[in-house]
Amino acid sequence: MSSPTTLFQKIWDRHVIPRAESTHPDLLYVDLHLIHEVTSPQAFAALDARGLRVRRPDRTLATMDHSTPTKAIDSAGGWEHVSPTVWHQLDTLRRNCEKHGIELLGPGDSRRGIVHVIGPELGRTLPGSTIVCGDSHTSTHGAFGALAFGIGTTEVGHVLATQVLMQRRPRTLRVRFEGRPPADTSAKDLALFMISRLGVEGGTGHVIEYQGEAVRALSMEGRMTLCNMSIEAGARAGMIAPDETTFEYLRGRGDLPDGDAFDLLCEGWRALRSDPDATFDREITIDCRGLRPMLTWGVQPAQAVAVDEPLPALDEGNRAAYRYARHDPGRPLLGSSIDVVFVGSCTNGRLEDLQAAADVLRGRRVAPSVRMLVVPGSEAVKREAEARGLDRVFRAAGAEWREPGCSMCIAMNGDLVGDGQLAVSTSNRNFAGRQGPGSRTLLASPLTAAACAIAGEVVDPTAFLQPETVST
Numbered sequence: 001m002s003s004p005t006t007l008f009q010k011i012w013d014r015h016v017i018p019r020a021e022s023t024h025p026d027l028l029y030v031d032l033h034l035i036h037e038v039t040s041p042q043a044f045a046a047l048d049a050r051g052l053r054v055r056r057p058d059r060t061l062a063t064m065d066h067s068t069p070t071k072a073i074d075s076a077g078g079w080e081h082v083s084p085t086v087w088h089q090l091d092t093l094r095r096n097c098e099k100h101g102i103e104l105l106g107p108g109d110s111r112r113g114i115v116h117v118i119g120p121e122l123g124r125t126l127p128g129s130t131i132v133c134g135d136s137h138t139s140t141h142g143a144f145g146a147l148a149f150g151i152g153t154t155e156v157g158h159v160l161a162t163q164v165l166m167q168r169r170p171r172t173l174r175v176r177f178e179g180r181p182p183a184d185t186s187a188k189d190l191a192l193f194m195i196s197r198l199g200v201e202g203g204t205g206h207v208i209e210y211q212g213e214a215v216r217a218l219s220m221e222g223r224m225t226l227c228n229m230s231i232e233a234g235a236r237a238g239m240i241a242p243d244e245t246t247f248e249y250l251r252g253r254g255d256l257p258d259g260d261a262f263d264l265l266c267e268g269w270r271a272l273r274s275d276p277d278a279t280f281d282r283e284i285t286i287d288c289r290g291l292r293p294m295l296t297w298g299v300q301p302a303q304a305v306a307v308d309e310p311l312p313a314l315d316e317g318n319r320a321a322y323r324y325a326r327h328d329p330g331r332p333l334l335g336s337s338i339d340v341v342f343v344g345s346c347t348n349g350r351l352e353d354l355q356a357a358a359d360v361l362r363g364r365r366v367a368p369s370v371r372m373l374v375v376p377g378s379e380a381v382k383r384e385a386e387a388r389g390l391d392r393v394f395r396a397a398g399a400e401w402r403e404p405g406c407s408m409c410i411a412m413n414g415d416l417v418g419d420g421q422l423a424v425s426t427s428n429r430n431f432a433g434r435q436g437p438g439s440r441t442l443l444a445s446p447l448t449a450a451a452c453a454i455a456g457e458v459v460d461p462t463a464f465l466q467p468e469t470v471s472t
C-alpha cells in the first residue's frame with residue numbers, strides 16, 4: 001500500500017514533470033496562469049526580447065484590476081479619463097494580450113474583476129489544479145483545493161514562455177479550526193486570529209491546509225477569505241479540500257459540463273483530500289468557540305486584537321508600529337474615532353461580504369464624519385449585489401457604491417485614505433502608507449467595518465447585528 005499523503009502532495013506529485021536527473025528544484029506544470037496589468041509588462045517584454053511566443057494562451061487569462069478607476073466608466077465605455085501612466089499600463093496589457101491571443105477581461109467586459117475574484121466566478125479555478133499569478137494573494141484559489149501561489153515577474157515570463165515553473169517543494173502546515181465560531185465573527189476574524197498567533201513569518205516556506213469543523217462550515221466566499229490571508233502569515237499558499245460546498249459553487253459555472261459529466265468530475269475531486277494518517281511538517285489547532293471580532297492596530301496583519309482587548313504594552317518590538325499607528329498601548333481600540341471605511345478587495349469584496357455589510361447598514365446611516373466606500377470585487381458581484389438591492393442600502397446609508405477593482409486596498413487607482421486618516425478596511429494589508437501616504441489602517445471583517453461606519457468609531461459589532469443576520 002502506498003504511504004498516506006497530504007492534499008498538497010497529491011496535487012504537487014501530479015504536476016511535477018518527470019526528469020531523468022532528480023536534482024531539485026522540481027519542474028511544475030501550471031494549469032492556469034492569471035495575469036494583470038501591474039506584474040505582466042516586464043514579463044512580456046522579456047518574451048519579446050527573445051522572440052518567444054506564449055506557450056499556452058488557452059491556459060492564460062488576463063484582467064485589469066489594480067489601477068482601474070472605480071468611478072463610473074465614461075460614456076464611450078472606456079477609461080480615457082485615467083492618467084497617462086495608468087492608460088499606458090492598461091493599454092500595454094491590451095496590446096500584449098492581442099498579440100499573443102490571450103483572453104482579456106477589459107473595460108466594459110461583464111466578467112471583469114479582481115483577478116482572485118474572477119477565476120472562481122468563471123469556473124476557471126478548479127480543484128486539484130495548479131494556479132499561478134504574479135500576485136501574492138493567489139493563495140485565494142486554494143479554497144477550491146487547488147495549489148495556487150503568487151510568483152514574481154521573472155517567473156511570470158517563464159510561465160508565459162513554457163507553462164512550467166521551477167519550484168522548491170514547500171513544507172506543510174495543518175491549521176485546524178475546531179468548534180463553531182460565534183455569529184458576530186467570520187472567516188476574516190479566523191484569519192486575523194490565526195495570523196496574530198502564527199506571526200507574519202509563522203507560515204514561511206509552508207503550504208497551509210485548513211481543516212476542522214469551522215472550515216467545513218464556511219461558504220466558498222469565507223474559504224476564499226481565509227486562504228487569501230494565508231500569505232499574510234508568510235505562507236506560500238493555503239488550501240482546503242474540496243467538498244459538496246465546493247461542487248455546488250462550481251456547478252453550472254463557465255465552461256464546466258453539466259449533468260452526469262459534472263458529477264463524474266466531482267467523483268474525481270472527492271479523492272482530493274489528505275489521507276487520515278498523512279503527516280504534516282507542523283500542526284496547530286485553534287479553538288473558535290471564544291473567537292471575538294478582530295481588528296489590527298499596527299503595521300502588520302499579525303498585530304491584531306479582539307475589538308475589546310487591550311493593545312499590547314509598548315516594547316522594542318512594537319515601538320515603530322506604535323509611532324506610526326498612534327494608538328495607546330494597554331487600551332483597547334474601542335472608541336477610537338475613524339475617518340474612512342472601505343469594504344471591498346480580493347479578501348472581502350464578494351457578494352457574501354457586501355451582504356454582511358448591507359445587513360448592518362439597512363435602515364441606518366453612516367456617521368457624518370466618515371467616508372464609506374463599497375467596491376464590489378467584480379462586475380458579477382456588482383450585478384448580483386444590485387439585483388438584491390444592496391447598492392440602494394449602501395447609498396441610502398450614505399456610502400459610495402463604486403465600480404469593481406482593487407480600489408483603496410492598494411491606493412494606486414485614485415481611491416485612497418488621506419494623510420493621517422484612520423480607516424477600517426476589509427482588505428488584507430496594513431503596512432505604513434498602504435492605503436495612501438500617511439494613511440493608517442485597521443483591518444477587520446465587513447460586519448465590523450460596517451458597524452464602525454455607523455458609529456464613527458471603533459465599536460463592538462455584536463450590538464449592530466440585525467435580528468435576521470443572527471444565525472442560530
Ligand SMILES: CC(C)[C@H](C(=O)O)[C@@H](O)C(=O)O
Nearest residue numbers: 038039066134135136137410
Ligand atoms: C501588485 C501586486 C504585485 C501586489 C501583490 O502581489 O500582492 C498587490 O496585489 C498587493 O496586494 O500588494
Ligand code: SF4
Nearest residue numbers: 137345346406409410
Ligand atoms: S485587492 Fe488588494 S490584495 Fe487583492 S489583488 Fe488587489 S491590491 Fe492585491
